[in-house]
Amino acid sequence: MSEPAERASHFIDQIVEADAASGKWGVWPAQEGARAGKPRVHTRFPPEPNGYLHIGHAKSICLNFGLAERSGGKFNLRFDDTNPTKEEQEYVDAIIRDVKWLGAEFDPAKGACGGGLFFASNYFGQMYAYAEELVKKGRAYVCELSADEVSKRRGTPQTPATSPFRDRPVEESLKLLAGMRAGKHPNGAMTVRAKIDLASPNFNLRDPVMYRIVHEPHHNTGDAWSMYPMYDWAHGLEDSLEGITHSVCTLEFENHRPLYDWFIDAINEGRGEGSAWGPRIHHPQQIEFAKLRPTYTVLSKRNLLKMVESGIVKGWDDPRMPTISALRRRGFTPESIRAFCDDVGVTRAESIIDIGRLENAAREHLNKAAPRRMAVLRPVKVVITNWKDGGDEARVEWMDAVNNPEDAAAGSRRVPFTKELFIERDDFMEAPPKKFFRLAPGAEVRLRYAYWVTCTGIVKDAAGEIAEIHCTYDPRTRGGNDPPPGPDGKSRKVKGTIHWVSASHAARAEVRLFDRLFNAEEPGKASGDYTTDLNPRSLEVVSAYIEPALAEPGDGEPEWADGIRRYQFERLGYFCVDSESRPGALVFNRTVTLKDAWAKEAAKQ
C-alpha cells in the first residue's frame, strides 16, 4: 500500500531532524508520559496583542505547530505583551480564538502537543532580576539620554554611537534602576541599555535599550510596572524561560540574533554549578524564514488598523480583510488555510504568493465537503407555458436533487418545481454568441434535476428589459434525464444545464458577493499609497432567491466543526451563512466563486 505523496520537508524540518539525530536538545524527561525519551522539540507562536492575526500569521502558526506535532513535541501560545500603549485584551481574546480555530491547540488538556498559554508580562519580575544582574556584571547601565539625543548620537555605519553615561559606576546605575522600578521617574527620563559595542556595523549591538519608562496600565499586569522591557531584551528570555528549542521567526530578525545570543551569554557569564548567580539558563536556537506575502493584499498591522479605523472596511472581521477572523467569516475552512500554508512552503527566499492559491485551497476542500444547493442571485422569471399539459397547472412536482456528487453518503433532498421559476439573468441571451450553451430563443437546456425546457418567446417590460421568458417543457425528461430515443434510435442532446428555483417556494436572502479589496497585485507599489489601489467593487450585495432547503436547514448537511454552515450554490461558488444572519433575514457570504470557463471564453470574444 502506498501512502499519498508526503509534504516536502523544508529546511526547518531538516534542522529539527538533524538536532534530533545529534541529541542537541536532549530528550523529554520521564514525567512527560508518551513524550518521554523522545528528542525535545518545543516551539511557540509569539504574537503581540496589538491587532488581529492575519494570513501571514497563519503560516507561522502552521509552521510552529506542525514542527511540534510531527515530532511529538510541544507548542506554546505566548503573548509578547511588552508594550501596554498598543496592546488590548480584545486582541488577546481574538488571537486565542483564531489560533484555536486554525487547529493549533496549545492547551495541554485538549491537544497532544499543547505546551500551554503564556504571557511575556508574567516574566517581568524575572526579566528585571536578569537586568539587575547584567548591571551588576557591568554589562548594562542606565542611560539618561533623551530619545532624541540617542537618535542624534546613533552614528553612521562608519562612525560609532556615543553615550556619556556608558561608564558610570555600577552603584549609580543600580540606584537609578531601582528608582525606575519604583516608578520615580517620568516617561523618557532614562533607559536601561546593554553595554555591547557602540561601533558595531550591526546597529542592534550599539548599546540597545533594554527598558524604557512607560507609565501606562497593562492589560495583564495592571499598574504593577512603569518600566517595560523592549522586544529585543524580552523575546529571547521568554523563549529561554519556556525551554523553547527552535525559536522560529521571520527574516527581519536575523540582524537581531547576535543580540539575543549576547543577552543569554551575558546572563550565563559566571553562572553554573555552585555559582551565586545561579544555574545557566537555556539558550534557544533562532531560525528565520521568509514571511508570507500574498498578491492583492495588505498585511502590515499598521495598515490593517488604519483600514479598520478609517472605515475602508467594516471591522477586523470584514470578510474582505486578510485576517483569520475575516477569512473564517468569509467561509474559508481551517483545513483550506492549513493546506495553503503547506502548499506555499517554507524558505529563506522572499517571494510573492498568488492569492489565487488560497482560493484554490478553499475550492478544493469545499468541493469535497460542501452540500450543493440552488440559489438565483440575479433573477429573471421563467414561465412554463405548457405546464397544464401534465395535469393541474397549479401542481408542485418535488424533484430529487443530489446533495453532493463528490460524497454519496450526503444523500439527496427534494426541490419543488412549478409553473413559474426564476433562473439567472446571465443564463439567458436574446442574441447568444457562439458557444453559449445556455437558454436563448429556440434553444433547449436542462433545468438541473428537473426538466428540459425550450425557449419559445420573451416578454419585455416598458423599459425594454426582459420580464418573462416563456418556455415549454418536455414531460419525458423528468428529473432532468435524457428523453427516450427517437425513431432513429438516437436521443436528443442538450449542451447546457442551468440552475433554478420555484418562484412560489423560493425564500429571499441577502447575498454578499465579495471580491478582492485591491486591484493591484502589490497595493500601493506604484503610488506609495495603498488606498489608490482599492477595488471599488469589492462588495456587491444582492437579494437572491434560495431554494427551501437553504432557508430550512436539515438533513444531508455536514456538521462543521466551527458551526458555520457552508454550501456550494450550484454553478456559482461556495457560500456560508454570515454571523449577522438571522431567521427570516438570512445573509450569505460568497467565499469564492467556482472556476468559470465561460467567463474566460466570453472575455475572448
Next chain:
RNA sequence: UGGGGAUUGGUGUAACGGUAGCACGACUGACUCUGGAUCAGUUAGUCUAGGUUCAAAUCCUAGAUCCCCAGCCA
C-alpha cells in the same frame, strides 16, 4: 557608501558534486445532469561572466539585481 540575507519555468518549491523533479497556472483533449469536479497530455527554468571537475543549480572568483538594519515598536 557599513553590516546581514536572497536569486531554479508565468508563480511557488525540490535537488545537498552524478537523469533539473513536483505543485499551481496556462493551453489541448476526454468525460460530465454544475462551462464545476475528474482524467490524460502539452507548455516552460538554474541571475551574469569566468574558473575547478570526467561531471556544477550545487564548489571557487568577480559582478548584477532585490530585501532587511540607524524606534525609548514588535
